Amino acid sequence: MLEQLIDLMNRLNVNMLSWLPEAASTYAQAIDEVFYIIYIITGLAFLLVTVLMFWFLLQFKARPGRRARYSHGNVALELIWTIVPTLVFLGIFFYSQSTWSIIKYPSAFPESDVHVRVVAKQFAWEFHYPGPDGEFDTDDDKMFDGEMYVPVNQVVGLTLRGADVIHSFFVPEFRLKQDILPRRDIPAWFNATKTGRFETPCAELCGPGHSGMKGWVNVYDDAEYQAWVAEQWPPAPVEEAPVDTGAVETGQEDAPQSDMPQGDVPPQSEADPMDPEESGQADTVE
Numbered sequence: 001m002l003e004q005l006i007d008l009m010n011r012l013n014v015n016m017l018s019w020l021p022e023a024a025s026t027y028a029q030a031i032d033e034v035f036y037i038i039y040i041i042t043g044l045a046f047l048l049v050t051v052l053m054f055w056f057l058l059q060f061k062a063r064p065g066r067r068a069r070y071s072h073g074n075v076a077l078e079l080i081w082t083i084v085p086t087l088v089f090l091g092i093f094f095y096s097q098s099t100w101s102i103i104k105y106p107s108a109f110p111e112s113d114v115h116v117r118v119v120a121k122q123f124a125w126e127f128h129y130p131g132p133d134g135e136f137d138t139d140d141d142k143m144f145d146g147e148m149y150v151p152v153n154q155v156v157g158l159t160l161r162g163a164d165v166i167h168s169f170f171v172p173e174f175r176l177k178q179d180i181l182p183r184r185d186i187p188a189w190f191n192a193t194k195t196g197r198f199e200t201p202c203a204e205l206c207g208p209g210h211s212g213m214k215g216w217v218n219v220y221d222d223a224e225y226q227a228w229v230a231e232q233w234p235p236a237p238v239e240e241a242p243v244d245t246g247a248v249e250t251g252q253e254d255a256p257q258s259d260m261p262q263g264d265v266p267p268q269s270e271a272d273p274m275d276p277e278e279s280g281q282a283d284t285v286e
């Protein structure tokens with residue numbers, strides 16, 4: 001019924017209803033339905049009030065011989081206009097409760113294999129990845145400035161952390177918006193259903209650079225995402241680690257395969273500059 005109504009309004013090109021950006025997460029549709037229902041209810045209330053107002057204006061305008069009359073009120077009318085809106089609000093509450101809870105209550109969150117820590121600071125987004133060990137604040141962590149990379153059709157668990165003032169993480173296409181508070185980790189999640197590049201503007205006025213505070217969520221398909229992971233955390237150094245600790249000689253024996261170790265060194269040297277940044281930022285956050 002609702003879908004048919006939405007479809008009809010879209011076909012009639014009722015522009016207010018086509019202003020929403022494309023829906024690209026698993027719960028976007030449910031959020032939109034709640035939005036449409038509230039929109040239709042408030043739209044009807046607006047029409048009713050406006051029509052009644054003009055009708056009263058004409059009906060009770062000043063006329064020769066008509067005197068003003070004192071009215072104490074009408075108990076039945078007052079009960080009706082108290083009870084009806086109360087029921088409407090309760091209806092909206094119960095209707096939206098299931099959608100709200102799965103997005104906002106951590107106990108209702110789905111399991112996720114991909115975890116990203118989002119650090120908001122004046123005026124940038126940092127996206128921290130725990131690396132292959134799955135643990136944050138370890139040596140294999142990586143931080144990406146303003147760019148998040150996630151796989152499509154997978155639950156992505158977020159930890160939203162504020163470094164200074166209140167910010168708000170917002171991905172319009174996912175219908176995900178969550179305030180970020182300083183000194184607090186707030187969990188969130190999404191499951192993107194479309195690949196692409198989605199903007200994450202900060203949605204809370206956070207200072208003079210607020211308007212320039214934005215980042216991007218890059219949603220990759222499985223192959224692209226695996227390739228990205230392999231590029232960021234090349235498997236070779238992990239395999240080589242036991243060789244290094246095992247014996248120095250074997251490490252030298254590997255040396256003739258000069259391409260591999262040389263190829264491996266840059267990622268490590270890349271990783272090293274990351275560490276001071278990482279720990280420095282962690283210090284400022286904590």
Ligand SMILES: [Cu+2]
Pocket residue numbers: 120121123166167168202203204205206210213
């Ligand atoms: Cu901000």
